[in-house]
Amino acid sequence: MTDQRRRGFLKGMLGVGVAGFALGAGMVPLRVEAAAAPDASDWPQKAFNTPGVDETIAELYGMEASESDQITMDLPTIAQNGAVVPVTVETTLPNVTSIALLVAKNPNALAAYFDISEGALPFVSNRLKMAETTDVVSVVISDGKAYKATQNVKVTVGGCGG
Amino acid sequence: MASSIRVRAVQNGDVTSLKALVRHPMDSGFVKDSEGNVIPAHFIKVLSISHKGKDVVVANWGPAVSKDPFLECRFKGAKKGDELTISWIDNKGESDTTTATIA
Incomplete structure (x- = not known):
């Protein structure tokens, strides 16, 4: 599990350019119930x-x-x-x-x-x-x-x- | 914090092919742990893929989707270098969002 997390983290670091852009653009941090979260109210x-x-x-x-x-x-x-x-x-x-x-x-x-x-x-x-x-x-x-x-x-x- | 979503989007002619892998337990609510207690349901309800603010594919998932869910879909109308937004929300209200650039 830990290993998997680490791998995920390392891969995440590769995407740091994208993440950096997101943060730079003033978007809310990841993992927060952001405005961009999809709407689950229609979920049947x-x-x-x-x-x-x-x-x-x-x-x-x-x-x-x-x-x-x-x-x-x-x-x-x-x-x-x-x-x-x-x-x-x-x-x-x-x-x-x-x-x-x-x-x-x-x-x-x-x-x-x-x-x-x-x-x-x-x-x-x-x-x-x-x-x-x-x-x-x-x-x-x-x-x-x-x-x-x-x-x-x-x-x-x-x-x-x- | 590393995102829970790993995405790969590749442009092939006029078709964009997207593969997304989300790290999530997807507990169905039917499974018991080693002490016999039911593990409460915890699964992604909605995962959306949007391009330029428009939802391209929206996946509505139930607890029967496998742990660490994988989704592949294809669509037209995007081009190389365009940005896609992939986000999910689960039955506990947790959510995550990431962006990916079409390669």
């Missing part, structure tokens, strides 16, 4: 506390998702460590505004969702925890409609042991 508490994939999609987006083969999911079919499963989602669907990642058998299905702005490409990569062998579902909102793709991951060691 209810959607993150809903078990079940379909229920969560309904809660989050207020609609049902149809299957689509235009969503590409890249994740291991067998995960040796359920605590860290890399999941990448990419789609060729147009006008994507949101991408969500759901883990079917987690206590609460929703793991993460991303607001995709106009300039951003519909691509996200993230690492998720999963308790056991489960389906991972990605939901893409394209032109106001919901589409989903599913892939199964075999977990040999659960992600809940920390």
Whole structure:
């Protein structure tokens, strides 16, 4: 842990030019609840506390998702460590505004969702925890409609042991 | 103090590719410690990536995101040398912000 901190610190020092600029510009010091902190008030508490994939999609987006083969999911079919499963989602669907990642058998299905702005490409990569062998579902909102793709991951060691 | 966020943004043609790694415990609230006490949930709720004051990608995370979360995303409209602001806030109200220059 200490070692990791030190490494982080050393890497941080490399970025000292950037940090120096930030301080020089009179910005508030890091680690303080700065004005730049994102607003978490819109965070959908209810959607993150809903078990079940379909229920969560309904809660989050207020609609049902149809299957689509235009969503590409890249994740291991067998995960040796359920605590860290890399999941990448990419789609060729147009006008994507949101991408969500759901883990079917987690206590609460929703793991993460991303607001995709106009300039951003519909691509996200993230690492998720999963308790056991489960389906991972990605939901893409394209032109106001919901589409989903599913892939199964075999977990040999659960992600809940920390 | 060193930032909790490590960012690497690379311009490739007209697409900017950004990788961010945040140091955070991301405790789910389901895990118990060695004495059997539940470790309270402590996770990042929102991480935003903004370019010129406009949010490009906003990640809304739940406790199912892995410890020391990693995010990769891609976007258009920025150029080499532009500055990006990456910031997060967690369920305890803690937050951090950093800036990165597109290489």
